[in-house]
Amino acid sequence: MLTESQQQIIQTIVDGKKHLPGGLLPMLHDIQDALGHIPAPALGLIAQELNLSRAEVHGVVTFYHFFRHEPAGKQVVQICRAEACQSMGADKLWEHACSRLNTQGGTTADGAVTLEPVYCLGLCSSSPAMVVDEQLHARVDTVKFDRLVAATGSVA
Amino acid sequence: MSIRIFVPRDSAALALGADQVAAALDVQARQRGLDIELVRNGSRGMFWLEPLVEVQTPAGRVAYGPVAPGDVQDLLDAQFQTGAAHRLCLGLTQALTYLRQQERLTFARMGVTDPLSLADYQAHEGFAGLRRALALSPSEIVQQVLDSGLRGRGGAAFPAGIKWKTVAAASSAQKYIVCNADEGDSGTYSDRMAMEGDPFMLIEGMTIAAVATGATQGYIYIRSEYPHAIATMREAIAKASAAGFSGSNILKSGKTFHLEVRKAAGAYVCGEETAMLESIEGKRGVVRAKPPIPALKGLFGQPSVINNVITFASVPIILARGAAYYTDYGVGRSSGTLPFQLTGNIKHGGLIEKAFGITLRQLLFDFGGGSASGRPIKAVQVGGPLGAYVPERYWDVPMDYEAYAAVGVTVGHGGIVVHDDTADLSRLARYAMEFCAIESCGKCTPCRIGSTRGVEVLDRIAAGNNNAKQVELLRDLCDTMLHGSLCALGSMTPNPVLSALNHYPQDFGLAVPVAEIA
Numbered sequence: 313m314l315t316e317s318q319q320q321i322i323q324t325i326v327d328g329k330k331h332l333p334g335g336l337l338p339m340l341h342d343i344q345d346a347l348g349h350i351p352a353p354a355l356g357l358i359a360q361e362l363n364l365s366r367a368e369v370h371g372v373v374t375f376y377h378f379f380r381h382e383p384a385g386k387q388v389v390q391i392c393r394a395e396a397c398q399s400m401g402a403d404k405l406w407e408h409a410c411s412r413l414n415t416q417g418g419t420t421a422d423g424a425v426t427l428e429p430v431y432c433l434g435l436c437s438s439s440p441a442m443v444v445d446e447q448l449h450a451r452v453d454t455v456k457f458d459r460l461v462a463a464t465g466s467v468a
Numbered sequence: 469m470s471i472r473i474f475v476p477r478d479s480a481a482l483a484l485g486a487d488q489v490a491a492a493l494d495v496q497a498r499q500r501g502l503d504i505e506l507v508r509n510g511s512r513g514m515f516w517l518e519p520l521v522e523v524q525t526p527a528g529r530v531a532y533g534p535v536a537p538g539d540v541q542d543l544l545d546a547q548f549q550t551g552a553a554h555r556l557c558l559g560l561t562q563a564l565t566y567l568r569q570q571e572r573l574t575f576a577r578m579g580v581t582d583p584l585s586l587a588d589y590q591a592h593e594g595f596a597g598l599r600r601a602l603a604l605s606p607s608e609i610v611q612q613v614l615d616s617g618l619r620g621r622g623g624a625a626f627p628a629g630i631k632w633k634t635v636a637a638a639s640s641a642q643k644y645i646v647c648n649a650d651e652g653d654s655g656t657y658s659d660r661m662a663m664e665g666d667p668f669m670l671i672e673g674m675t676i677a678a679v680a681t682g683a684t685q686g687y688i689y690i691r692s693e694y695p696h697a698i699a700t701m702r703e704a705i706a707k708a709s710a711a712g713f714s715g716s717n718i719l720k721s722g723k724t725f726h727l728e729v730r731k732a733a734g735a736y737v738c739g740e741e742t743a744m745l746e747s748i749e750g751k752r753g754v755v756r757a758k759p760p761i762p763a764l765k766g767l768f769g770q771p772s773v774i775n776n777v778i779t780f781a782s783v784p785i786i787l788a789r790g791a792a793y794y795t796d797y798g799v800g801r802s803s804g805t806l807p808f809q810l811t812g813n814i815k816h817g818g819l820i821e822k823a824f825g826i827t828l829r830q831l832l833f834d835f836g837g838g839s840a841s842g843r844p845i846k847a848v849q850v851g852g853p854l855g856a857y858v859p860e861r862y863w864d865v866p867m868d869y870e871a872y873a874a875v876g877v878t879v880g881h882g883g884i885v886v887h888d889d890t891a892d893l894s895r896l897a898r899y900a901m902e903f904c905a906i907e908s909c910g911k912c913t914p915c916r917i918g919s920t921r922g923v924e925v926l927d928r929i930a931a932g933n934n935n936a937k938q939v940e941l942l943r944d945l946c947d948t949m950l951h952g953s954l955c956a957l958g959s960m961t962p963n964p965v966l967s968a969l970n971h972y973p974q975d976f977g978l979a980v981p982v983a984e985i986a
Contacts, residue, residue: 333768334730336750341692341731362750375752375909376733378692394654395853395896399812399887400840431736431903433693434657435480436885437515437810437817446695448483 314353321346322354326361336362336372340379349380385419385426389461390443391452393429396436401453405440408454412461425461470503471549472524476579478511478664479696480657485537486519492540493521500544510665512579513819514566520579522561525551531558566816566835571797573805574782575658575821578665584703586711589668595713597784601676602721609680610636613783615791617803622648622739622776623851623880623956625869628783631773634763635681638771645677645686645725646748646767646774650732650739652691653852655883658807658819659777663690663697666781667704668713671727673780675714676787677773678725686727687767689744692734701729736907740955741774743909754909755955778807778881797823802868802879812885813839824879829863831884843888847896847972851880853903854960856967857893876967878960893972898926900964904957915958918949922965929976939969939978 314322322343329339339358343350350373359366373379391397391406409427410416419426435441438450444460452460475481475490490506497504512520520533521543530551532543539556546554558564572578581588589595601609614629635643647670651659662670674686690698705727709715716724730748732738738747742756745767766772782804786794795803802824808831810817815837822831828848832838839845847857856877865871872879887896901922908915925942929935946962953959974980 334748334750337730337733337747341733372750372752376735378732378734392654395849395899396654396812396885398896398899399885399891430693432652432654432656433479433483434651434660435483436655436657436812436883437814437819438480438484438518439812441483448479450480450483 314351318347318351318354319357322357326358330361336364336369337376340373340376344379348383352381382419385423387425387445387461388428388443389413389425390428390430390433392431392433392435392439392441394432394436396432397440400439402440405442405452405454405457409457409461412458470505472505472507473549474507474509474522474524474529476511476519477508477583477696478518478579478661479694480515481511481518481520482696484518484534488537489519489521489535489540492537493544496540496544497549502544502549504549507582509581510577510579510583511661512561512567513575513661514564514816515818516816517558520558523549523551527551527560529561531561531564532556533558566818566820569835570821571805571823572821573785573794573797574662574669574778575666575807575819576785577669578661578819581666583665583667583700584707586668586707586713589666593785593788594668595672595784597787598672598676598679598713599719600787601679602719602723606636606680606682609676609787612787612791613680616786616794617791617798617801618779618782618786618794619802619869620775621778621782621806621881623878625879628775628779631763631775632677632680634761635683635771635773638764640771642685642768642770643681643683644767644770644772645674645681645683646741646745646772647674647686647688647780648739648741648744648774648776649688649690649694649697650744651694651777651881652736652739653854653881653883655811655849655852655885656809656881657811658809658881660694660697661807661819662777662781663694664700667700668708669781669784670701670777671704671708671714673783674727675718675725676783677775677780679718679721679723681771681773683771683773684724684726686725687730687748688727689730689732689738689748691732698729698731705729735909736903737909737955737957740957743955744774745772752909754911755957757954776881799823799825799866799868800870802870806867806879806882808867808882808884810836810884810886813841813845813888814886815840824868825866827864827866828858828884831867832863832886836886839886839888841888841890843890845886846889846891847887847893847968849885849887849896849964850883851878852883853900854956854963855880855883856963857887857896857971858967859971876963878963893968893975894926894930894977895975897965897968897976898923898930900961900968901926904961908957912952912954912958914949914952915954915961918945918953918958919961921945922949922961926965932977935976935978939976942969
């Protein structure tokens with residue numbers, strides 16, 4: 313179930329974007345920006361407004377890695393795992409992050425941190441790279457990781 | 469008069485603390501009563517020196533780097549604002565060897581100008597190409613692009629002029645210009661740099677394409693991982709339209725071209741042009757079978773020019789200075805320059821714009837200074853995650869499309885990822901297959917199922933199970949993917965896999981052929 317305010321936010325976004333050619337993606341981006349994820353009950357509403365089946369909308373939302381189906385943790389940490397970062401130790405950095413946060417990726421049990429892989433941030437000449445709450449960081453080693461993530465109080 | 473100090477706003481500089489450096493400069497200059505003007509320029513592309521701070525002096529711009537926020541006080545104490553000596557001083561920026569040895573045509577303004585200043589852009593030859601284009605007929609513009617020999621810089625290297633000609637000749641009430649800025653390949657960032665550091669150049673290139681083909685609407689499809697590029701492009705479009713360089717009645721010519729940024733959503737396959745079109749149309753990014761070609765039936769079923777960022781960005785200078793100027797650079801059928809992106813395990817990683825014909829060895833050692841780890845370089849992946857791993861015996865082959873194709877390598881978009889001798893090529897081959905499995909759009913069987921089977925076979929090889937037979941199976945599978953896939957994702961994933969297997973058999977627990985040892 314959507315809360316009344318969620319319903320209102322989604323309706324406003326849908327009304328504003330439904331006349332845009334190919335407006336579904338911009339719509340989904342706006343909903344995620346506003347609510348932090350795309351709530352499942354929103355799919356029916358969007359489908360109805362765009363004259364699509366709910367399955368079609370579901371298909372689009374689930375096709376793209378960027379869209380969240382659940383809210384993220386308080387802090388979002390993304391580590392690049394693509395080739396250029398791998399060549400400079402991204403795999404070790406990922407393992408370190410997993411052990412520090414006690415997760416294999418995803419949101420920690422206490423909801424404090426969401427750890428996600430990302431495939432290229434375009435910082436390949438200063439690898440390894442990561443994102444902490446939308447801030448980019450390059451040449452990250454385990455010490456820098458601890459400093460950045462501990463600084464926000466997520467690591468016990 | 470205030471002192472002009474340049475602190476880059478490029479993502480890579482930001483990731484290394486450029487904003488904190490700018491803030492420290494601002495605060496401390498004020499405390500000292502210094503009148504400074506902070507210009508947030510793009511990056512020069514020398515990333516081991518970022519954040520690279522420059523100071524305008526009567527002799528030219530003097531560079532200091534890499535500057536940490538903690539260095540600011542020390543720099544000001546040393547009077548760096550007058551270009552004074554300091555341990556971080558690199559001398560005049562334009563005299564730096566890394567820059568001096570380049571041939572910057574497309575990236576000429578990169579790091580020099582304020583990316584969002586229309587005045588700065590025009591003071592550095594900006595919109596000269598568009599003005600020239602508006603004085604020509606559409607077919608004359610197309611002819612310039614054809615004569616320049618410009619080929620798509622996204623990877624497939626198809627001649628841009630032929631696409632433009634096809635769209636120009638198509639009859640339709642609505643045509644589109646679509647810029648593919650879904651730069652998802654590891655080892656590439658030239659699109660990101662261009663959009664963040666010189667966005668008007670892309671707008672100008674796309675507007676010229678619109679004037680040449682009769683398109684009135686354009687889209688720039690930018691990956692969600694590039695929030696700074698998205699924000700910069702949106703701001704630049706608003707500024708260019710308000711000043712009449714795009715939008716309605718372009719430079720009072722009566723021509724119209726509206727431009728919109730569309731944010732992608734993290735699907736690698738949407739870098740493939742037809743999957744991208746589906747995505748802009750609001751659908752899953754599933755690849756379309758060709759024909760029909762997008763030049764005739766593209767976005768919303770209408771004739772569409774689709775090029776990547778660097779292709780469009782290469783057009784303004786071709787129009788401004790003429791096709792012959794551009795073809796003076798390069799070799800054979802690879803004319804002009806390519807922004808090579810030197811990345812991964814490399815000491816001096818950065819962007820090097822050079823005419824085609826340079827060798828990988830020159831890039832790796834003359835520019836790159838060898839590996840970052842100080843260990844021997846073992847394998848170099850060229851052309852993105854779907855490109856081959858290139859062993860040392862090919863490092864002296866001139867980089868042009870045909871010479872590289874002859875040794876089974878694609879130059880692609882010029883992305884170069886360096887690995888030292890600690891790299892395990894069987895692991896990288898497995899990664900390539902796994903990446904394809906995760907990112908396959910699912911439309912065609914060879915890619916969807918082949919990549920999953922590929923991971924399984926590579927795991928069996930790594931476990932040493934009946935290797936000769938498994939290798940045969942892997943080659944057969946790669947052959948099927950190569951010939952049976954609908955798009956480059958499935959058909960090119962065999963490149964990294966087979967090149968790793970062929971050139972580094974020892975990493976797969978296989979014997980090295982006698983010829984290789986000798």
